[in-house]
Amino acid sequence: MATQHLRAAARLMISPSVLLLLGWMLIPLGMTLYFSFLRFNLLMPGQESFTGWTNYYFFVTDPSFYDAIWNTLILVGGVLLITVVGGIALALLLDQPMFGQGVVRIFMIAPFFVMPTVNGLVWKNMFMNPVNGIFAHLATGLGMEPYDFFSSAPLASIVWIVSWQWLPFATLILLTALQSLDQEQLEAAEMDGARWASRFWFIMLPHLARAITVVILIQTIFLLSIFAEILVTTNGGPGTATTNLTYLIYVQSLLQYDVGAGSAGGVIAIILANIVAIFLMRMIGKNLDA
16 A cells, blocks of 8 residues: 555656646647648738648648758768767777876867857858868968868768767767777687787677667767758758758748748658658667667
8 A cells, every 4th residue: 555655646746747748749749730731921920721731742842852851861871970980980099098088088078068059150160161261271371272161062061060069979978888898808809819800890899789879879869950050051052952851941930931831841850750760770779679
């Protein structure tokens, strides 16, 4: 009886938080679904009307939609490739004994705590500016023409900026996993004559599989909704060269004042994000069960 009373009291005490959390999630989702079926333009308040699936049709048939899907996939895939490969390399480097190891690790992790807007502005104005940027001055000093990153390679520039911020996260997770590796296995393999490449491929990399899976899953969730870096650097351009699905929804809702189409895009983005999440869990999530 005491256990039942304790459980009932526990449920009663946590119920306000659970209800608040559900309301926080379900109310915006419900309103998004509701607006997605309306002709709702911010320039014509009070003239909303039910349109059914029209908003979804126009959003999917918009030529920018397919560019946004493609750009989103390239952005996510490019950042994951750079952060996973770079994270493994940096984790191996930071795992070696060195002078000032703690300070070096702090500096390596620091970029992850920079706000996305600040991150984009720093790279745009301090490094990649074709006139006053550091890279422009280096190119001029070497007798070369400065390279305009955001005009010549806009999507690659966004991938690099986002990767710079997420690389410390991957490094931290992979370094933690690497330090949990039993050193006796490596010592035994070394005594048996195994080279470093063999020890890495057959011992270290399989040990890092679960950590790599965690990095991919967590980063994918956030990378599907990258927005701030695009807004402060390229504004989705030139044309739709850096427009991802999140930025396209912003354009529809707040630049074209079409809340109905933007809401339909939001619902589509939720569906696609869940499809990607299920695909990832099926493909690589099995490593978490090992």
